[in-house]
Amino acid sequence: MAGILVFIEQRNGNLRKASLEALSEAKRLASGAGLAVNAVLVGHGIGTKAAELGKYGAGKVFVADEEKLARYSTEGYAAAVRAAVEKSSPVALFMAATALGRDLSGRVAARLGWGCLADVVRVQVEGGAVVATRPVYSGKALATADGAGKPVVVTLRPNVFPAGIGEGKAEVEALPQVAGDIRAVVREILAKEGGELDVAEADVIVSGGRGIKGPENFALIRDLAKLLGAAVGASRAVVDAGWIDHAHQVGQTGKVVSPSLYIACGISGAIQHLAGMSSSKLIVAINKDPEAPIFKVADYGIVGDLFQVVPPLIEEIKKLKAEV
Amino acid sequence: MKSCVLMAHVPDTASVIKVPGASNRIDETDIKWIVSPYDEYALEEAIRLKEARGGAVTVLTYGPERAQQGLRECLARGADAAVHVKGGDGTFGDALAIARVLAAAIRKVGPFDIFFAGIKGVGSDNSLVGAMVAELLDIPHVTGVVKLEIGDGKLTAHREIEGGTEVVEAPAPCVVTAHKGLNEPRYPSLKGIMASKKVTIQTFAVADLGLDEGALAAAEATCRWKALELPPAKSGGTVLKGDEDPAGAARELARLLREQAKAI
Numbered sequence: 001m002a003g004i005l006v007f008i009e010q011r012n013g014n015l016r017k018a019s020l021e022a023l024s025e026a027k028r029l030a031s032g033a034g035l036a037v038n039a040v041l042v043g044h045g046i047g048t049k050a051a052e053l054g055k056y057g058a059g060k061v062f063v064a065d066e067e068k069l070a071r072y073s074t075e076g077y078a079a080a081v082r083a084a085v086e087k088s089s090p091v092a093l094f095m096a097a098t099a100l101g102r103d104l105s106g107r108v109a110a111r112l113g114w115g116c117l118a119d120v121v122r123v124q125v126e127g128g129a130v131v132a133t134r135p136v137y138s139g140k141a142l143a144t145a146d147g148a149g150k151p152v153v154v155t156l157r158p159n160v161f162p163a164g165i166g167e168g169k170a171e172v173e174a175l176p177q178v179a180g181d182i183r184a185v186v187r188e189i190l191a192k193e194g195g196e197l198d199v200a201e202a203d204v205i206v207s208g209g210r211g212i213k214g215p216e217n218f219a220l221i222r223d224l225a226k227l228l229g230a231a232v233g234a235s236r237a238v239v240d241a242g243w244i245d246h247a248h249q250v251g252q253t254g255k256v257v258s259p260s261l262y263i264a265c266g267i268s269g270a271i272q273h274l275a276g277m278s279s280s281k282l283i284v285a286i287n288k289d290p291e292a293p294i295f296k297v298a299d300y301g302i303v304g305d306l307f308q309v310v311p312p313l314i315e316e317i318k319k320l321k322a323e324v
Numbered sequence: 325m326k327s328c329v330l331m332a333h334v335p336d337t338a339s340v341i342k343v344p345g346a347s348n349r350i351d352e353t354d355i356k357w358i359v360s361p362y363d364e365y366a367l368e369e370a371i372r373l374k375e376a377r378g379g380a381v382t383v384l385t386y387g388p389e390r391a392q393q394g395l396r397e398c399l400a401r402g403a404d405a406a407v408h409v410k411g412g413d414g415t416f417g418d419a420l421a422i423a424r425v426l427a428a429a430i431r432k433v434g435p436f437d438i439f440f441a442g443i444k445g446v447g448s449d450n451s452l453v454g455a456m457v458a459e460l461l462d463i464p465h466v467t468g469v470v471k472l473e474i475g476d477g478k479l480t481a482h483r484e485i486e487g488g489t490e491v492v493e494a495p496a497p498c499v500v501t502a503h504k505g506l507n508e509p510r511y512p513s514l515k516g517i518m519a520s521k522k523v524t525i526q527t528f529a530v531a532d533l534g535l536d537e538g539a540l541a542a543a544e545a546t547c548r549w550k551a552l553e554l555p556p557a558k559s560g561g562t563v564l565k566g567d568e569d570p571a572g573a574a575r576e577l578a579r580l581l582r583e584q585a586k587a588i
């Protein structure tokens with residue numbers, strides 16, 4: 001049953017969007033190449049979610065449902081995923097390149113003796129093998145790679161592949177108890193205060209850089225973000241200055257994001273910042289320096305003082321939103 | 325505690341990347357090579373651990389001749405010993421091949437109580453080698469660590485996930501991959517630079533570790549770069565002047581975003 005196996009991530013029983021994107025992409029590839037698409041879902045008390053995956057293209061869903069798997073652990077999840085791989089002998093194992101996916105993928109790949117193509121932005125099937133394109137050198141180049149003749153683990157960058165919903169009900173197969181020794185255990189999950197949207201998951205991001213002058217002016221960035229349902233991003237300069245938490249940092253030593261809209265306010269566009277956001281679908285820059293490198297990657301820009309541009313921009317967007 | 329830091333020697337993050345036509349490798353002519361930024365956090369954490377609890381820090385790299393410079397820099401910052409496995413040209417980009425070499429080297433020069441790596445090697449941008457080494461050594465790992473406490477035979481690590489932090493407990497030995505925020509790396513001191521010059525770097529060929537680099541790069545390879553290209557150049561965007569009439573420019577931008585880009 002050669003095909004693509006997709007690991008589906010859930011949090012508190014909710015299927016993660018990035019996983020559904022990976023599953024939809026697997027389905028799209030498989031339809032063209034005559035491959036099967038199966039999924040593996042791991043957790044506790046998550047069984048009812050499995051059949052739903054048929055809508056995204058899964059033929060069969062392997063479910064590992066054990067109390068020991070209620071919280072994520074690399075080792076418990078790796079054992080479950082391996083069991084599903086053994087049952088379905090896929091040519092590729094897909095997962096989303098989320099924090100969890102990036103933690104799990106290397107472990108699983110090494111356990112299977114397979115390579116891993118990480119954080120890919122394009123996937124194809126050529127002669128029955130998966131070939132993927134991924135940004136390297138911080139997005140300054142694109143490498144197209146494969147598993148060198150073996151099956152391969154592929155992690156797909158969130159927000160790049162569309163999740164397509166259709167009809168269909170998946171067949172569900174329970175995996176036998178898999179969790180062996182789990183040495184590294186999650187004791188606690190500390191939620192970020194205020195339940196702010198994370199830049200890694202957001203479809204729209206409004207970022208502030210040194211041009212906002214001081215931490216108090218993140219209020220302006222937040223106002224625009226709130227209006228757009230966006231997450232708040234930041235350059236390293238302002239994170240290092242202590243204006244905002246590192247979790248907001250976008251770039252080489254922060255998060256790599258691909259939202260459909262990225263608005264950079266008072267950010268110069270240093271190469272290390274671009275590394276984190278240049279694959280955004282639409283980039284807007286507001287900067288008073290016409291020579292700022294951010295304008296080289298921007299689709300739309302305003303050369304001007306952000307303190308004079310952002311407040312009217314908020315008002316204009318409010319007006320446009322009121323029109324519908 | 326004896327700790328081992330895995331160090332990748334990578335192109336400076338500000339490097340201009342050029343790809344010679346029909347090649348799957350970059351043009352290395354004008355590249356400046358540095359210790360991968362996340363590995364600086366890894367090294368700093370190991371040094372702090374040594375300062376607090378005693379022990380020693382060994383830095384390990386698998387790479388060509390030039391990687392020695394990176395090891396020297398780590399010694400100057402406070403590492404005690406350095407191990408260089410020479411090679412890596414053919415296995416470049418294949419994280420599992422690299423991990424196999426590193427695990428073999430660790431078996432040779434270990435044991436260690438804890439391992440530190442970067443969450444991601446800048447350049448490969450893989451985020452794989454740390455977890456792979458842990459699997460090959462059959463020890464646990466924690467990735468993306470922003471806070472670490474070490475107790476007796478076990479550690480507690482905070483790892484960043486979307487929208488929060490996971491607090492993970494693991495027994496030692498364990499591989500910890502460092503994220504920005506774990507610490508503030510120090511610069512090498514003059515004293516450190518002088519002392520580092522006296523350290524002999526232990527070097528191995530891959531064959532000394534009982535592995536065949538030719539096979540790792542061919543029959544046993546698990547990842548192959550078939551092509552490398554520069555991303556398509558972006559054509560100039562629409563830039564509005566907002567110095568005289570900022571409100572007007574804002575209005576025009578909002579209109580373009582709605583009508584042309586359909587983004588809001």
Ligand SMILES: Cc1cc2nc3c(=O)[nH]c(=O)nc-3n(C[C@H](O)[C@H](O)[C@H](O)COP(=O)(O)OP(=O)(O)OC[C@H]3O[C@@H](n4cnc5c(N)ncnc54)[C@H](O)[C@@H]3O)c2cc1C
Nearest residue numbers: 209210211235236237251252253254266268273288289306
């Ligand atoms: C190893 C390494 C890793 C790095 N990783 C990252 C990373 O992950 N993310 C990251 O962002 N950076 C990273 N950097 C840092 C990067 O090189 C830059 O220093 C940083 O991105 C600059 O932040 P900035 O754009 O906010 O500040 P600046 O470069 O100081 O730019 C501020 C901008 O604001 C504009 N401005 C000022 N006032 C106004 C105003 N009133 N209205 C409008 N515009 C105004 C200015 O014209 C300027 O362009 C890294 C650097 C290194 C060496």
Ligand SMILES: Nc1ncnc2c1ncn2[C@@H]1O[C@H](COP(=O)(O)O)[C@@H](O)[C@H]1O
Nearest residue numbers: 330331386441442444445450451452453
């Ligand atoms: N050739 C290497 N030698 C030593 N350590 C490495 C090497 N490649 C990667 N690493 C380590 O693994 C981490 C992750 O690298 P990567 O999987 O390439 O993103 C790096 O930050 C290093 O700590």
